[in-house]
Amino acid sequence: xxxxxxxxxxxxxxxxxxxTLSCSPIxxxxxxxxxxxxxxxxxxxxxxxxxxxxxxxxxFPGRFSGRQFSNSRSEMNVSTLELxxxxxxxxASSHEKPSEKLFFGSGTxxxxx
Amino acid sequence: xxxxxxxQTEISxxxxxxxxxxxxxxxxxTTYYLFWYKQPPSGELxxxxxxxxxxxxxxxxxxxxxxxxxxxxxFNFTITASQVVDSAVYFCALSPLSSGTYKYIxxxxxxxxxxx
Numbered sequence: 198x199x200x201x202x203x204x205x206x207x208x209x210x211x212x213x214x215x216x217t218l219s220c221s222p223i224x225x226x227x228x229x230x231x232x233x234x235x236x237x238x239x240x241x242x243x244x245x246x247x248x249x250x251x252x253x254x255x256x257f258p259g260r261f262s263g264r265q266f267s268n269s270r271s272e273m274n275v276s277t278l279e280l281x282x283x284x285x286x287x288x289a290s291s292h293e294k295p296s297e298k299l300f301f302g303s304g305t306x307x308x309x310x
Numbered sequence: 311x312x313x314x315x316x317x318q319t320e321i322s323x324x325x326x327x328x329x330x331x332x333x334x335x336x337x338x339x340t341t342y343y344l345f346w347y348k349q350p351p352s353g354e355l356x357x358x359x360x361x362x363x364x365x366x367x368x369x370x371x372x373x374x375x376x377x378x379x380x381x382x383x384x385f386n387f388t389i390t391a392s393q394v395v396d397s398a399v400y401f402c403a404l405s406p407l408s409s410g411t412y413k414y415i416x417x418x419x420x421x422x423x424x425x426x
Contacts, residue, residue: 200354230413239418240401253413285353296343296362296405299414301355 199224203288203302211310215276218305222269222290229271230299231263234285243286246271247293275307283309312337314404316417323392324425331387331420333402339363344378344385345403349419355401361385392424 202221210216222229230245242255246265263273269290275282285306289299313336323329335344346358359369361378369376373390389396402417 232416237418240403240414240416242413242415245413255413287353287355289355296360296407298345298357298360299347299355300357301347303352303354306353 201288201290201300201302203286203305205305206303207306207308209308209310210278212278212280214278215274216278216307217272217274218286218288218307220271220273220288220290220302222271222288223300225292226290226300227269227293228291228297229265229269230289230291231271231273232287232289233257234287234304235283240287243273278309280309283307312339312404312406312415314402314415314417316400316402316420318420319418320421320423322423322425325394326391328388328390329392329422329424331389331400331402331422333385333387333417335383335385335402335404335415337404337406339406341407343405343407345405345414346376346385346387347401347403349399349401351398358387358400389422392422394424394426397422397424 204219228247231243232240234240244254249265260276265271285304287304289301291297315334342363344361347355349355375388377386399419399421401419403414405414
């Protein structure tokens with residue numbers, strides 16, 4: 198069974214640009230969540246989707262958005278990039294229940310110059 | 311407030327030493343799950359264990375063991391006879407259920423370096 202796939206693996210952008218990150222969950226998993234990881238801050242929850250609906254959202258500005266498609270694949274978008282958005286963005290999937298263990302992708306390393 | 315604290319930012323041990331990673335959590339929920347994940351240099355977090363709030367039994371899996379104590383809101387992780395391959399960042403996480411949220415709260419992680 199293929200794991201969680203995130204693309205691209207690395208991304209370099211400049212301030213003010215926008216970026217879209219993609220996540221393909223494990224087959225059969227309907228829940229996809231996104232996390233931002235920065236040194237010293239650990240993993241910060243961005244949002245979680247289930248069956249194309251956002252079930253919960255973390256404390257991030259509106260520049261961060263996401264969506265989920267009918268095949269459970271998910272994308273997250275960051276508009277008007279700032280230097281502080283440089284981070285590792287991790288996607289995780291699970292079947293459906295919030296108490297289940299998460300399966301993580303290798304992440305997208307975003308650098309904003 | 312819901313919070314996970316991993317006070318140890320970085321720990322270095324010599325191979326074969328035992329090491330304990332501390333995790334303290336805060337939640338008002340009566341039903342919740344606690345987790346430990348390992349993040350090797352490749353970046354992908356790997357699940358290690360899940361514990362629900364009603365199960366305080368300690369667990370042992372090979373060289374790994376976990377001590378869950380509700381009285382002190384702690385869920386500590388011990389590696390016995392550490393190996394170089396144990397070098398990674400370890401995250402403790404809380405998933406509260408009563409409040410109907412669908413998210414994990416992660417600690418800031420503990421970087422473990424095992425020296426040969």
